[in-house]
Amino acid sequence: MSHTMVSEENAPLRKFLRPLIKLLRTAYIQGTTVVKLMPSERAIQLYYKFRHKSYDLQWSMDPGYRKGLRKLVELAIEENDRVLDVGCGTGTVTVMAAAKAREVVGIDLSPEMIELAREKAVKKGAANTTLIRSSVEGYRPEQPFDKVISSFMIPHVKPAFRPSIYSCMYAFLKPGGMVGLFGSRGEVCDVYEKRHIVEYNLGSAGFEDIEIFDIYDIYRIALARKPE
Ligand SMILES: C[S@@+](CC[C@H](N)C(=O)[O-])C[C@H]1O[C@@H](n2cnc3c(N)ncnc32)[C@H](O)[C@@H]1O
Numbered sequence: 001m002s003h004t005m006v007s008e009e010n011a012p013l014r015k016f017l018r019p020l021i022k023l024l025r026t027a028y029i030q031g032t033t034v035v036k037l038m039p040s041e042r043a044i045q046l047y048y049k050f051r052h053k054s055y056d057l058q059w060s061m062d063p064g065y066r067k068g069l070r071k072l073v074e075l076a077i078e079e080n081d082r083v084l085d086v087g088c089g090t091g092t093v094t095v096m097a098a099a100k101a102r103e104v105v106g107i108d109l110s111p112e113m114i115e116l117a118r119e120k121a122v123k124k125g126a127a128n129t130t131l132i133r134s135s136v137e138g139y140r141p142e143q144p145f146d147k148v149i150s151s152f153m154i155p156h157v158k159p160a161f162r163p164s165i166y167s168c169m170y171a172f173l174k175p176g177g178m179v180g181l182f183g184s185r186g187e188v189c190d191v192y193e194k195r196h197i198v199e200y201n202l203g204s205a206g207f208e209d210i211e212i213f214d215i216y217d218i219y220r221i222a223l224a225r226k227p228e
Contacts, residue, residue, distance in 0.1 A: 001199055001210045001211070001212070002210075002211045002212070003211075003213075003214070004211070004212070004214070005213075005214050006213050006214065006216065007216070008216045018217075021064075021217075022217040025216075025217060025218045026188060026189075028058075028061075028062065029184045029192075032152075032155065032184070033189060033190070035191055038156065041109055044109055044156055045109055045111070048089075048113050052090070052116055055089065055090055056092070056116075059092070064219065065219070066092070067215075067216075068215045068216065068219040069092060069151060070096060071215060071221060072093065072149060072180050072182045073093065073149075075180065075213070075223060076147055076221075077097050077100050077101050077149070077180075078100075078101070078146075078147075079101065079102065080101075081101040081102060081146040082101070082102060082104075082105075082143070083098075083101045083103070083105070083145060083146065083147045083149060084104075084106075084141065084145040084148045085097060085105070085106040085149050085150065086107060086136050086149070086150040086153055086168075087107070087108055087136065087156070088113075088117055089108055089110075089113045089116075089152070089153075090116040091106055091117025091129075091131065092120070093149060094117055094120075094126075095129065098121070098126035099126070101128070101147070103128045103129075104126070104128060104129045104130075105132065106132070107132045107133075107135075107136065108131075108133065108134075109135050110133075111133050114131050114133045117131045136153075136165055136169075137164070137165075137168060139168070139172070141172055144171075144173055144174040145173055145174065145177060146173075146174060146177050146178070147173075148169045148172050148173055148179045149180045149181070150169070150179075150180075150182070151182040152182065152184075153165075154181065154193070159193075163201055166202060166205035170207065173226045175227065176225065176226065176228045177225070178224065178225050178226070179202070179207060179222075179223070179224050180221065180222070181198070181220075181222040181223075182221050183219070183220060184218050184219060184220065185214065185218060185219075185220045188217075188218045189218075192220075198220075198222045199212070199222075202224045206226065207224035207226060208224065208227050209224060209225040210222065210223070210224045
């Protein structure tokens with residue numbers, strides 16, 4: 001297992017503003033504990049029915065989020081990959097991956113989020129993208145993928161059920177395939193997983209070669225490989 005810290009560029013003004021940026025990011029991430037109040041798939045769908053229109057606007061306030069997603073694509077995706085984006089939401093990382101990969105499939109529980117992802121894929125000319133309304137648990141791909149990525153979906157799942165989500169991601173991959181997860185850190189906010197829990201859940205699902213990248217002050221990428 002490896003652990004790398006990735007720092008943000010330190011232009012003089014940014015260096016000066018760094019403590020404030022960290023404070024604002026931490027406050028925003030603490031607000032995402034609202035997901036604890038959603039006990040079922042129906043409740044998550046209802047939440048995004050009301051939230052979908054403001055979702056991208058809220059995240060656009062932190063350029064670090066998009067930079068973190070770009071880092072995920074840089075680290076996890078190669079040109080010839082078929083990629084699955086699990087809990088793709090409005091498709092922000094789906095279309096970033098589609099600009100590099102051969103083909104990308106995005107799945108999400110929420111019909112409104114999938115609709116926004118479809119609009120984004122059309123706007124970005126991502127013709128190699130397919131978007132499907134499905135839960136992770138109910139999804140049955142016709143063929144396994146080279147890569148599975150997921151951003152900020154796992155916190156929606158209660159900790160006791162997370163091992164089954166990791167197992168689904170494992171099952172969606174070809175032997176030798178790679179999973180790439182993006183989110184925040186349990187050390188910053190308790191709906192996310194602490195580093196040892198991410199490692200434990202990935203390892204228990206069967207993944208090997210686990211690499212953790214702590215991105216800036218609150219984000220985290222975890223990469224791991226399904227054995228050949
Ligand atoms: C916080 S959003 C993240 C969206 C996107 N990946 C991003 O980074 O902006 C979480 C998404 O996961 C979806 N989701 C939650 N539980 C899910 C499940 N069990 N199966 C599929 N999607 C799920 C929600 O509908 C929502 O769109």
